[in-house]
Amino acid sequence: MTTEQRLTARLATRPSEDNFVERKPQSVKGHELRQTLVAFSNSLPETETAVLFIGVDDKTGALLGVDDPEKVQRRVGEAGEECYPAIRPGKSVLDLDGKRVVAVEISYSKDKPHFAGPAYIRSGSRSVKASDSLYRDLLTSHCSPAGELLKCKGKYVTVRTVNKRLGNHYPEWAPGVDREGMATVVSVDPFNVTFNFTQFCDEQCTEPLSRIELDWDARNNRRLVIVRGVPPVQ
Numbered sequence: 001m002t003t004e005q006r007l008t009a010r011l012a013t014r015p016s017e018d019n020f021v022e023r024k025p026q027s028v029k030g031h032e033l034r035q036t037l038v039a040f041s042n043s044l045p046e047t048e049t050a051v052l053f054i055g056v057d058d059k060t061g062a063l064l065g066v067d068d069p070e071k072v073q074r075r076v077g078e079a080g081e082e083c084y085p086a087i088r089p090g091k092s093v094l095d096l097d098g099k100r101v102v103a104v105e106i107s108y109s110k111d112k113p114h115f116a117g118p119a120y121i122r123s124g125s126r127s128v129k130a131s132d133s134l135y136r137d138l139l140t141s142h143c144s145p146a147g148e149l150l151k152c153k154g155k156y157v158t159v160r161t162v163n164k165r166l167g168n169h170y171p172e173w174a175p176g177v178d179r180e181g182m183a184t185v186v187s188v189d190p191f192n193v194t195f196n197f198t199q200f201c202d203e204q205c206t207e208p209l210s211r212i213e214l215d216w217d218a219r220n221n222r223r224l225v226i227v228r229g230v231p232p233v234q
Contacts, residue, residue, distance in 0.1 A: 003092055007103040011053055011094075020048055023056040026066040033079035034116040037087045040106040041114045048108065052089075055101040065099030072102045084118040085111045085132055113139070136189065143190045145214050149225070152185045157225050158217040159183045159195060164229035166197070167205030182220075193225075 001009075010021070022036055033052075040050040054076070055066040066072050073091045080087040090105040119130040119138060130138065141147045159166070160180040183195040186204060194206045207227050217224040 004094055007051065007092055007105075008094055008096065010051060011056070011096075011101075011103075019043070020050040021053070022050070023053045023058045023061065025057065025064050026055055026072060028054060030075065030079050030082070031116070033076060034083055037076075037080055037089065037104075037106060038083055038114045038116045041083075041087050041109040042112050044106065044108045046108045050106045052104040052106070053101055054104065055099065063096055063099045063101065066102055069093040069100050069102050076102070076104050082117065084115045084135065087114055140188055140190055145212055146188050146190050146193070146209060148214055148223075149185055149193050149209075149212075150188045152223050153188060154184060155222070156182055156184055157195075157223040158220055159197070159225045159227060162226060162228045163231070164211065164227050166195075166207065166227065167203070183225075195225075 020040075022040075024032065024036075036052050040052070044050055054072055055064050056062070057064055073093075076089065076091055080089060087106070087109065089107075092103045092105070094101045094103055119135050120127045121130045121134065122128075137150060137153070140150050158180060159182075161178055163175050163178065165177050166179075181197060183197045186194040186196050188194075190209070192206050192208055193212065194204055196204050211227050211230070213226040213228065215224040215226060216222075
């Protein structure tokens with residue numbers, strides 16, 4: 001089955017809009033496109049795709065068609081680039097009963113959450129669009145202890161292991177290998193933290209935040225990160 005056949009069948013078998021199908025006339029506004037792209041991208045499970053059909057009446061499902069499919073596809077692409085992070089859906093033109101309909105396919109996004117506009121930060125006297133990496137840092141800053149570790153990004157911390165061999169997820173319980181040393185925090189996300197060790201590892205290691213406890217190293221006046229192993233189930 002070709003892409004056009006698959007999308008045509010999907011439109012025919014969905015008599016009304018639902019969680020995975022939406023319909024709009026060609027007069028759809030840019031903010032409506034961004035809203036739809038963001039809503040689908042933030043809601044889709046990994047196993048599903050959603051479709052926005054442009055050139056179809058949203059209430060009756062009647063085929064209206066579009067006058068210039070290429071122009072409509074450009075508008076969709078522009079709307080996706082204006083989302084934050086950008087959304088780049090697939091676009092196809094369907095010929096249905098002598099009328100052309102633009103089908104916009106949205107897939108599961110690993111970059112969600114998306115927003116219908118960019119995040120801004122101050123740079124000197126200007127408000128500028130945040131980079132993708134800074135945007136992710138802004139989101140992570142709301143997660144604890146990720147938010148606290150993010151404050152240490154690029155700085156030295158003391159890392160202490162308790163029954164844990166750094167960077168080795170198997171076995172997780174490793175008695176007798178407790179160590180303490182200095183590292184820099186390379187990156188943090190809501191699930192993991194990556195360290196660059198300057199002492200006993202001399203390499204980067206990533207550890208899950210679920211294994212992390214935070215304290216303070218008073219002797220060296222810096223954050224103490226404790227990484228604990230998990231004892232085996234008895």
